[in-house]
Amino acid sequence: MIVVTGASGNVGGQVVALLATAGERVTAVSRRPAELPEGVRQVRVDLDDPAGLKDAFDGADALFLLVAGQDPQAILDAARAGGVRRVVLLSSQGAGTRPEFYRHPVAFEEAVRRSGLEWTILRPGGFHSNVYAWAESVRGGRTAAAPFGDIGLPTIDPADIAEVAATVLREDGHAGRVYELTGPAPTTPRDRAAAIGAALDTPVRFAEQTREEARAQMLRFMPEQVVEGTLAILGEPTDAERRVSPDVERVLGRAPRSFADWAGRNAAAFR
Numbered sequence: 266m267i268v269v270t271g272a273s274g275n276v277g278g279q280v281v282a283l284l285a286t287a288g289e290r291v292t293a294v295s296r297r298p299a300e301l302p303e304g305v306r307q308v309r310v311d312l313d314d315p316a317g318l319k320d321a322f323d324g325a326d327a328l329f330l331l332v333a334g335q336d337p338q339a340i341l342d343a344a345r346a347g348g349v350r351r352v353v354l355l356s357s358q359g360a361g362t363r364p365e366f367y368r369h370p371v372a373f374e375e376a377v378r379r380s381g382l383e384w385t386i387l388r389p390g391g392f393h394s395n396v397y398a399w400a401e402s403v404r405g406g407r408t409a410a411a412p413f414g415d416i417g418l419p420t421i422d423p424a425d426i427a428e429v430a431a432t433v434l435r436e437d438g439h440a441g442r443v444y445e446l447t448g449p450a451p452t453t454p455r456d457r458a459a460a461i462g463a464a465l466d467t468p469v470r471f472a473e474q475t476r477e478e479a480r481a482q483m484l485r486f487m488p489e490q491v492v493e494g495t496l497a498i499l500g501e502p503t504d505a506e507r508r509v510s511p512d513v514e515r516v517l518g519r520a521p522r523s524f525a526d527w528a529g530r531n532a533a534a535f536r
């Protein structure tokens with residue numbers, strides 16, 4: 266049985282669906298109720314609640330773990346006690362490139378490495394789906410605002426992250442690996458606005474924000490340290506952050522999906 270945390274979320278929900286389709290027994294963990302495929306067991310628990318975790322992990326072999334909750338060691342102890350032997354951690358590219366800003370993912374990576382379990386770490390860059398932040402302004406006024414409009418980064422499709430996770434959870438040969446997950450090519454925020462316009466068949470205007478405007482907006486839903494790290498990546502990316510990684514193709518045997526492909530599949534959110 267495979268336990269999937271973050272099952273009510275973007276990536277975790279897709280991991281659950283892929284595993285269930287592949288015939289795996291799955292336990293889906295989240296605090297909010299999640300819409301799940303038939304036959305998937307739901308455990309609603311906070312990752313900070315050790316007693317609830319005991320029930321979630323009972324009889325499990327593998328774990329898909331998000332960076333959530335405050336005590337990775339306690340989560341991994343409960344997992345091991347329940348029978349888990351393999352853990353796949355969804356960390357973040359910033360844990361490698363900007364550890365000073367990404368302390369929470371770094372702490373989870375360290376705990377996973379010393380857990381004694383067979384581990385694989387996934388380090389995605391920014392998600393294609395971060396442009397959901399534009400959904401309201403595109404629907405209402407065909408406008409998309411972001412800072413650093415001409416700086417390109419190879420964002421990744423969350424569906425590809427989920428597919429890599431589901432593969433690594435089920436397949437041998439990935440133990441002790443750290444996979445950097447990116448899309449197939451860099452795109453700039455301006456390119457992404459144009460791709461949404463193309464998917465809608467109507468132009469979307471790009472409005473360049475100042476760093477301060479973007480900072481104020483991000484602080485409404487992200488901790489300050491993560492905001493600073495994110496702005497640094499978006500505005501002054503290092504070579505490592507700009508690079509297209511071969512790892513999605515290594516694991517899946519096909520190229521990662523482009524931003525334009527994501528926009529085509531998700532155009533309804535912007536209509």
Ligand SMILES: NC(=O)c1ccc[n+]([C@@H]2O[C@H](COP(=O)([O-])OP(=O)(O)OC[C@H]3O[C@@H](n4cnc5c(N)ncnc54)[C@H](OP(=O)(O)O)[C@@H]3O)[C@@H](O)[C@H]2O)c1
Pocket residue numbers: 270271272273274275276277294295296297298310311312313331332333334355356357358389390391392395423
């Ligand atoms: N967006 C990016 O550009 C980016 C880049 C690199 C890495 N990441 C990482 O990727 C991860 C997944 O992204 P996503 O888009 O799938 O996120 P998401 O849609 O926001 O989902 C987050 C999930 O985590 C669960 N969760 C949060 N705190 C929890 C807790 N204390 N106990 C139990 N469950 C908890 C939420 O469930 P409930 O609220 O129902 O509990 C939800 O299912 C994030 O952790 C993020 O750090 C994102």
